[in-house]
Amino acid sequence: MSKPEMTVKKKIGLFDLDHTLIPFDSDYEWNEFTIGLGWRDGVEFKRRNAVFYEQYRLGTLDLRDYVRFATEAIREQGAINSIAAHGRFMGAVVQKGIKRQALELVQSHQRDGAEVVIVTATNEFVTRPIAEAFGVTELIAVELERDAQGRLTGEIKGTPSFREGKVIRVEQWLAARGLGWDDVETTFYTDSMNDLALLEKATHPVATNPDERLRALAAERGWRILDLF
Template sequence: MNLALFDLDNTLLAGDSDVEWPKFLIGRGIIDAEHHARHNDYFYEQYKAGTLDIDAFLEFQLAPLARFTREELDSLHAEYMGEHILPIIPAKARALVAAHQAEGDLVMIITATNRFITGPIARELGVEHLIAVELEEGADGRYTGRYTGTPSFKDGKITRLNEWLAARRQTLASFTRCYFYSDSRNDLPLLSQVSDPVAVDPDEALRAHACAHGWPVITLRD
């Protein structure tokens, strides 16, 4: 059996779900546009440079979730999916996921975005297995605005994947081939671990690395 791993944002999506969510909240008047833009631009420059402070970013990004009940968040997410996510799922992305599933491969999305945002997106793509940033819940079941465990970012993706595989009594060596599709230089740690790394609509740093190492470079954009 093969293992097919997919990054989500700017890979299976022609955009970033972690960017689209605050855009949606701004459009609803839930968060302040100027305040968010100032802080988000700061973190985005870090992300592009490969220097993102993941703890500080998650503290900023997750805070709005604590303002709502789970029922309110689920209702908001349904609107967000229809307005912001479904339009940026390329047909080629759906087809690639389906092709791996048709071959009997074990398919997973592994993303640095949190599970609240990405869980419904994974279901829309027909992907059962998801590794994402896990959210802390209070005694009342509401999100606290904090995360738990290891963030699935950079080397954290390797840690979380190995933990998931160990729970199944597997390792990467259990699979004949292991694919990982990603757009980002931040995924170089995991891309370098798998047998079949694939750069998807990559950033400049990943494109250069892929070309230097003979990795395939593909596009999933329609």
Template sequence: MSLAIFDLDNTLISIDSDHAWGQFLVEQGAVDPVRYHEANERFLEDYKNGTLDIHAYLELALKPLAEYSREQLNAWHQQFMASKIEPHILPKGEELLARHRERGDTLLIITATNRFVTGPIAERLGVDDLIAVEPECVDGRYTGRVHGTPSFREGKVERLETWLSRNATSLHDAWFYSDSLNDLPLLEKVDHPVAVDPDDTLRREAERRDWRIISLR
């Protein structure tokens, strides 16, 4: 039995759920339609280019969570799941999860998107273990700040090492599936790195290092 780790956005689903949630908020009139949209697009390009300032991005992305009640946020998220996420769940991604599940592997999703957005997606995919950006919560309300280390780039490695220690397991014979150059630090740590529909930078690295390259599209 091994650990099978999966990135989420543009790996198991065919969109970036963080960016899609931001656009959904724009559509709901929950945020400034011009300023938020422009910032959301700019940060997405930074992410693709490997230049994202994660703390600057989280200042934008987590702020709306602090401005609305949990009831309103949860109602929106149900709509978001139905309209934005469900159509983009990749059948081949579900098949890959099923193959590892049938082998008896432990499934883990690790993502730089926050837990409010991704928790229900992981549940929908049948994956119990999730490492995500943790929005700070006080007295049942989000504060708009991040709690702990964001699970992004080297932060994914740090958060995973903490998870491994708590669960008394290791990366021996572990798999990691990702599409993004931002996940190179973690791909380098596992015995079975797999580039999934990779961006150009990750594709070049995967070819150079003779890593497996697959498509779930």
């Protein structure tokens, strides 16, 4: 009697972005960059930006309020100016922050035959070029709503990829490919307790450059801890 064939699960490498693959918060740094361009009042913008960042760190952020704030400059400047400025941002800030060890980690999953997906709570405008710089085409980010003329409204489209929303968005991504959680072997890298729901869903959770709370929880649960930077 022959043994039943083992089903080989598709490998998926899921990566948070900020403080996980890059050693800074891309949204925060983009906002700071726009101050340097003179797009925002430096004192007031820095104050509000710092408050939102602290709320994110503590897990109390209202993401919809933050996205309205964070997209004010690009909505006022329009697509042409904003895209050109982001190109300069990539050269001045992001490229310098992409470390060899982070690139090698992503590439190791790709060499192993895994599909790599960046799953971030930062919006798609800021993060799409960063994902491409890592050689990653699959990006799950906060999607921005547009009006009938294609202009950003400041609102979020669909479910934001934030906290429990990351699980929903990954499930949607899988379903679009005819897959469910039982069909895949997932490894998820993140630095933040905000991503606890997806860590608990992943086959292999990896606390990466973890904050204090996540480091303690990972040690308690026996999850792998990776200090990439």
